């Protein structure tokens with residue numbers, strides 16, 4: 001056989017093996033977490049674990065509802081804050097900014113993504129928490145607290161800025177210039193062109209960017225842990241403290257003494273995180289398929 | 297060559313892409329309600345010149361334009377000129393069709409809508425009329441709601457023409473509008489142009505000399521950013537005066 005063809009076959013099968021390996025690894029991690037949480041699952045029904053918010057490891061009571069809600073609140077706030085700002089920012093960089101400015105701004109944005117999470121955590125403690133406690137929360141509630149899901153959401157939102165912006169820039173650059181020109185040449189303003197052509201064409205890409213950012217945000221631990229208060233309760237408003245799943249694991253794993261059920265509960269928390277991210281990705285794939293078919 | 301009331305009059309136009317001097321002191325008058333073709337070797341500046349007519353270079357910030365382009369006697373590069381209303385007067389057809397990412401109906405309705413037309417019945421009427429203008433109506437009337445990208449390339453190009461016509465332009469700019477099309481679709485577009493010149497001033501960039509001869513009244517030969525010769529079609533193609541033009545159209549005479 002021709003050497004060229006052998007190389008081609010070899011390259012193909014190597015890539016297939018690597019792909020399978022990475023899928024297998026994901027399954028393995030999921031299964032491992034599930035296996036480790038079995039002791040807990042044998043004692044309690046899944047429904048009880050998910051719907052109860054009583055957390056008393058010493059008495060063997062493990063309810064995850066507060067942690068799940070903590071995670072959802074913080075992540076939700078982060079996206080609600082980050083997405084509109086990042087969209088405007090990316091639109092400005094890609095459609096309005098002078099090329100020279102663009103050349104400066106883009107590397108700066110990339111640089112931001114290199115800052116370690118703990119630095120964002122410190123910034124949150126020193127700046128965001130007092131800001132909320134002294135200026136924002138007092139307007140809305142009687143006993144203002146800085147350490148809250150809002151603080152967690154803001155810190156997390158700022159952390160995922162660079163990721164979302166660089167993804168969005170990538171998405172926008174895939175829209176052909178001629179398509180913008182077609183809109184402009186009919187007398188549309190630049191803003192109309194952005195709204196009706198660029199954003200429309202980019203919708204699937206924007207969704208993918210958000211999915212990636214949310215998946216990343218779900219798991220973010222240290223910076224959020226530092227500012228969200230770590231109080232076990234179901235947050236009722238953005239000014240309540242919260243206790244997201246990753247914080248639960250990070251705070252307690254290693255200190256669970258010799259209670260096997262406690263360890264099992266923490267690994268179940270990890271398993272939950274895994275499932276949430278998996279479900280989230282699966283659902284967004286379906287939504288994405290629908291939208292793609294609709295616009296093309 | 298000069299005309300009494302040229303629709304577009306280009307005066308001492310220079311254009312630079314950064315340091316690249318792409319258009320060199322262009323002077324040309326585009327006659328009203330005629331078809332004028334630009335021919336010339338690849339990279340000579342045909343597309344660049346066409347885009348100066350509706351200020352499509354504005355969004356490219358590295359591009360510098362000097363000189364005047366008079367549209368009905370008014371300089372479109374004047375500080376007070378309003379770019380959207382200038383562009384509205386010209387429909388643009390590019391080398392490849394670029395339907396907007398929406399349905400066939402919405403593509404045609406796009407222009408009227410951005411200029412404020414909301415009346416559903418009027419929009420229906422506009423869409424139907426312009427799809428008929430480009431002979432696309434029978435092929436698409438039952439699937440107006442489906443994405444425009446599902447049309448064939450030839451149909452897409454006619455859709456883009458209809459889309460441009462829907463804002464009631466006075467001028468149609470075509471940049472090799474048939475280069476991606478098969479002979480049959482090409483013929484259709486050419487026939488449309490001949491029909492449309494009753495109502496519109498048409499400027500056409502083309503590589504096909506026979507096409508230039510079939511559809512145009514005047515032809516300009518451009519080389520290396522300069523207009524070498526501008527004359528009535530037959531004269532320029534069959535009996536060119538400049539040496540460069542002679543070389544370019546050589547072989548066509550037969």
Ligand SMILES: Nc1ncnc2c1ncn2[C@@H]1O[C@H](COP(=O)(O)OP(=O)(O)OP(=O)(O)O)[C@@H](O)[C@H]1O
Nearest residue numbers: 313316318336337338339340341342343344345356
């Ligand atoms: N965006 C750009 N930036 C820099 N230079 C450009 C740009 N667009 C075109 N040019 C240059 O300007 C000159 C004219 O290009 P133009 O696209 O107008 O040629 P053309 O006559 O339309 O060619 P073709 O027949 O191949 O379409 C070329 O030398 C080209 O390399």
Ligand SMILES: [Mg+2]
Nearest residue numbers: 342343344471
């Ligand atoms: Mg060209």
